Amino acid sequence: MPELPEVEVVRRGLDAWVVGRTVRDLEVHDPRSVRRHAGGPADFADSLRGTTIRHAVRRGKFLWMPLDGLPEPAALVAHLGMSGQLLVEEPDAPREKHLKVRLELSPAAGKPAELRFVDQRIFGGLFLSRLRPTPDGGPGGHGADLPLVPEAAAHIARDVLDPAFGTDLLHAALRRRRTGLKRALLDQGVVSGVGNIYADESLWAARLHYARPTDTLRRPETERVAEALKDVMARALAAGGTSFDSLYVNVNGASGYFDRSLNAYGRAGRECPRCTQAGLVSLIRRDPFMGRSSYTCPACQRTPRNARY
DNA sequence: GGTCCGTCCTGTGGGC
DNA sequence: TGCCCACAGGACGGAC
Numbered sequence: 001m002p003e004l005p006e007v008e009v010v011r012r013g014l015d016a017w018v019v020g021r022t023v024r025d026l027e028v029h030d031p032r033s034v035r036r037h038a039g040g041p042a043d044f045a046d047s048l049r050g051t052t053i054r055h056a057v058r059r060g061k062f063l064w065m066p067l068d069g070l071p072e073p074a075a076l077v078a079h080l081g082m083s084g085q086l087l088v089e090e091p092d093a094p095r096e097k098h099l100k101v102r103l104e105l106s107p108a109a110g111k112p113a114e115l116r117f118v119d120q121r122i123f124g125g126l127f128l129s130r131l132r133p134t135p136d137g138g139p140g141g142h143g144a145d146l147p148l149v150p151e152a153a154a155h156i157a158r159d160v161l162d163p164a165f166g167t168d169l170l171h172a173a174l175r176r177r178r179t180g181l182k183r184a185l186l187d188q189g190v191v192s193g194v195g196n197i198y199a200d201e202s203l204w205a206a207r208l209h210y211a212r213p214t215d216t217l218r219r220p221e222t223e224r225v226a227e228a229l230k231d232v233m234a235r236a237l238a239a240g241g242t243s244f245d246s247l248y249v250n251v252n253g254a255s256g257y258f259d260r261s262l263n264a265y266g267r268a269g270r271e272c273p274r275c276t277q278a279g280l281v282s283l284i285r286r287d288p289f290m291g292r293s294s295y296t297c298p299a300c301q302r303t304p305r306n307a308r309y
Numbered sequence: 310g311g312t313c314c315g316t317c318c319t320g321t322g323g324g325c
Numbered sequence: 326t327g328c329c330c331a332c333a334g335g336a337c338g339g340a341c
Contacts, residue, residue: 001334032318061335082318082334098319121318123335179312188336196334244333247320291314292334 002080004159004193005233006241006248006256007061010086011143013251014056014065017088018115022052022069022106033100033119036077036152037127047128048076048103059141059162060192062153066131066146073131077150081123083247088112101126120247127152138164159193160229161237170229171222174214180308181217181225182210182294194229197242197265200295202228204264204274210294211307235261264295272297 002010026048028034028041037044051069053076058064063086064075078086087096090112091104101117117126129150134140140149142161157173158165173190174181184190185199194202203210205228208221217225236242241256244266249255259266263273268286275282275297282299289309 003335079335081336083320119318120320121334123318177311183313186335247333290334293332 001082001195001197001242001244002061002084002248003195003198003236003242004060004161005198005236005239005258007058007063007080007193008142008161008237009241009250009256010080011056011058011063013088014053014063014086014115015143017111017251018053018065018105019056020053021108021111023048023050023103024106025049025104027102028100029102030100030122032122033117033125034127036125044126044128051076055144055146057141057143057146058159059149059153060156060159060188061195062141062150062156062192064129064141064150064153066144066148067128070128073148074128075131075148075150076126077129077152078117078126079124080248081119081121081125083120084124085116085118085247085249086251087116087118087249087253088251089114089116129153156188156192157190160191160233161193165191165226165230167219167223167226170226171217171219174217174222177214178308179214180210181208181212181214183290183308184214185225185229186290191229193233196292196294197262198229198232198236200265201232201262204295204297204301205232207300209296209301209303209307210289211309212304213306213308216304216306264297267295272300275299 031041034044051067053065055066063078066075096118098118098120103115129152131148134147137147177184185194206224236258239258242258243255267284272282287294
């Protein structure tokens with residue numbers, strides 16, 4: 001499932017393979033994958049045809065490619081959702097079962113001629129969005145030093161790999177909220193790029209329970225969360241991301257291997273590695289949470305008083 | 310205005 | 326073998 005490290009791996013692939021190239025033609029195979037484009041599939045195709053991709057930028061889980069050739073500053077925005085993939089391939093490569101959009105790119109030596117958007121569960125999508133200046137004049141996202149952000153992603157907070165992210169920013173954002181800690185971490189307006197997997201892993205590393213009320217957090221506890229988020233994301237990025245199945249791959253179709261390093265997520269019934277190291281026995285438990293699951297160690301992530309779920 | 314829930318989707322795996 | 330159901334979960338609209 002693409003969270004920040006997986007999206008960053010894809011961004012780097014786009015940077016290497018499609019930046020500088022012109023969209024010669026495109027086909028939308030499933031209009032649901034461009035449903036966030038206000039003008040519909042035909043307008044999406046007409047607008048994109050003939051534009052040139054200038055950069056590959058990411059903030060949190062949002063990816064965008066600023067374009068030349070449009071009447072106003074705009075970008076092709078991509079969100080991978082649960083199962084979206086952006087793949088660079090030759091035109092004669094077999095069409096994927098869930099191929100949704102196909103972009104034919106101008107030729108470039110040694111580079112495949114197509115960029116494909118493949119998405120099994122259709123939670124992701126592509127759309128065009130106007131670019132607007134960032135409120136602080138700083139870079140809109142990672143990958144290009146441009147003070148611009150798509151209107152559709154303007155509400156997204158700075159992400160965990162942003163140099164400005166740290167204890168100060170996170171503590172202020174968490175203390176403003178009156179909710180549970182994991183709910184807040186999953187809110188892309190608090191901090192972006194965190195999904196279910198890395199929320200659980202970071203909370204395990206920080207030894208905090210997901211239902212801890214955010215407005216009772218002490219600064220050293222927030223610091224543990226901030227450091228855990230940065231550490232987990234950096235290690236996952238170095239491993240090429242987390243791939244449980246074929247739903248997440250990089251632009252060349254390769255999987256990441258961070259799933260081998262997970263301590264809590266998906267490990268229900270197995271021993272907590274930290275407790276085991278301390279000579280104790282505690283089994284990771286799975287709780288239903290927000291229509292999904294949370295994985296915690298009941299011994300080193302104690303349920304707080306006044307838990308907020 | 311802040312918080313929270315339902316909905317969108319398809320494939321997989323378990324139970325019967 | 327075949328059917329049904331639970332589960333996976335990011336983002337957004339709408340209810341409260």
